[in-house]
Amino acid sequence: MANEGRQVVIPGQVLGDISAFRPGRGTFVENKKIYAERLGVLNIQDTFIHIIPLKGRYEAVVGDFVIGVVEEASTSNWMVDINAPYPALLHVHEVPWEIEFADTEKYLNTGDTILAKVLSVDESKKLQITLNDRNLFKLKGGHLIEFEPSMYRRIMGKKYSMIEIIQKYTRCRIKVGKNGRIWIDGDAEGIHKVLQAISKIESEAITFGLTDRIEEFLKKDAKDVR
């Protein structure tokens, strides 16, 4: 993608006319004009205008992999914080274990961390998540950190290139939730390196070649360790 066009927009800013463009996420239409509704980066693909947010809570989308922290266990479900405006419900039918009535706490309890998938988002934004899929489970050990959900793509890199490089050089197991949470498992040195790399990605305003820079950084660090 070209460098120009990476423009910051703010609420109320005019982005175009509906005779020429189609309004997408993060925009609204008033008197045939398209406006930005939130702080973000303008993205125009052909005639389609949308805003990639720079800040804000995670907006759940069905199918997203998220990292949740259990807030509360009740008789037939759990309430799970997924960094969205609302807690998500995890029903006993949506876990891979046979759970007897009121036995939920034995499996998941307050403070437990899970890798889950968004199952549904209804009209009133009520959220449900599930553990019934491949690669979904309760996380054990390791460390959990948070990031701006809008940085997700940057942290993953093109075709997961960034995250693969970080895993390779740190020998850590990493799970990135779309909801702005990262779980890292490895030795303390490796985890520390991952944290440094993530904060470098978050803070460095580099348009191109960030993946290479991060690789350089990790390589150099690896030598220092030896």
Add this chain to the structure above:
Amino acid sequence: MTIVPIIKRDYITKLAEEGKRIDGRDFNHYRKIEIETNVVNKAEGSARVKIGNTQVLCGIKMDIGEPFPDTPKTGVMSTAAEFIPMASPDFESGPPREDAIELARVVDRGVRESQVIQLDKLCITPAEKVWLVFIDIHILDYDGNLFDAASLAALAALLTTKVPVSRFLKELSEKDRASWQERLLELYTIPGVDEVPFGVDEADPKPIKNFPLPMSEPPVSCTAVKINDFVFFDPCFDEEVIADVRLTVATDHKGDIRAMQKGRSGSFSKEEIQKVIKGALDNGQEIRKKLYHSIGK
């Protein structure tokens, strides 16, 4: 309530066993401390203190009022702290709760019991009029260790406070002025104090100028927490919320202990307490330097 994930808690303790902390600090080290004074024009003195991401603002207001009957020649000080909802998603509006009251009282004791403010120099007319000193602590951003940030902000604010004589002059009768003048001259001729800190017109001597709040050497507070037998100074939020027990130790420039407060339901051994005192003395020296530097000394 913010729920700390168990894996984060476990990670903090696992790191501790390797002698490490989540932000890479040594057990005894503080985060970066920044002190900025005179940040509020309307206050008689003010300071904003940052310890890492924790941010506290303290403002001093003064007024004239009646002394307590049992201390007719002594000024009056009071301390209040507000845990405003701005500072944390877990703080709620409403009257101060026990955490805020404990914090205010610990800061208050650190100042009061060490006679940091020379309250005896704040008497205008015995049994009638004395200066009142209000210390108000505003928590702006909570990332752990409010005790140290709040007490440091209070000290920096007090050390830059000017008694607002000119504003209150009209409220003082001739008798008040004469009485106060007498007391000030008496007090400021004590040996070692060579500077009369208020404006004296030699032809017509009367206290008219604002003058610095009379202060003594302040003790500096240092706080440590214990997590699974490991003692960390200056806990960040993640460490503080999982800590079993907390100890604040205020030490003076001579190396003596001037105030202590243990908090939380965990416990310390005598050896651990001594360890905290040692760390408080070491860190206190450094923080004292920063405090003096911030007020230009």
Add this chain to the structure above:
Amino acid sequence: MKSDMELITSEGKRRDGRSPEDIRKIKIEAGVLHRADGSCYLEWGGNKVLAAVYGPREAVPRHTQNPLRAIVQARYNMAAFSVEDRKRPGPDRRSVEISKVISEALERVVLTEQFPRASIDVNIEVLDAEAGTRCAGLTAAAVALIDAGIPMRDIPVACAAGKIGGQVVLDLGKEEDNFGDADLPIAISPRTGEVLLLQMDGHLTLDEFNQAFDLAVKGCHIVSEIQKKAIMHKYQSAAAEVQE
């Protein structure tokens, strides 16, 4: 005696040297707090204001929830040390009223229908007060909302006009507020011109009101530009990071 104070000379010079249509100096910084979802620090003349936003998050207690949209709850608070005579901590009737009118003004521009049952909490702390704190507070709150990534129709902005010594002037200063003839704080949506907040006290003729209103709107547009600059300053460089 003070009420006879000359607030404005016959040449139109005000006590702080401003001419009738001059606004005080304004400084805005976005994103200054760590815990809050969005924040803003603002200096406006002698006013110093901090605003912090939390949310959208599930509104508690539950009975405050609206099943169709989010509620916007502003809380305006003056620090005890922000005024000449120490203010007792905690809400008084004045701050409750100001909180209410600011909440209502902000609710009009926030796209609340996107977050049913949620609450968007806006905390405004006045740290140093010198006339016009509600305008300063609302202006800071708007920037904090943007910084929190809250979807909005526009960036609301506030400014006051008033009357001193028989003349209509912009943005009353300290003595002008205390001893002037009228004060007219307004908040608008600068894009549409909609009036979001309006209060007035004192005495104005219809002509004077029209003149003061237009002047206040003009002031709002000046402040609006400073708001936008502050946001851009914070986020322009961050933009490059978002997507490859």
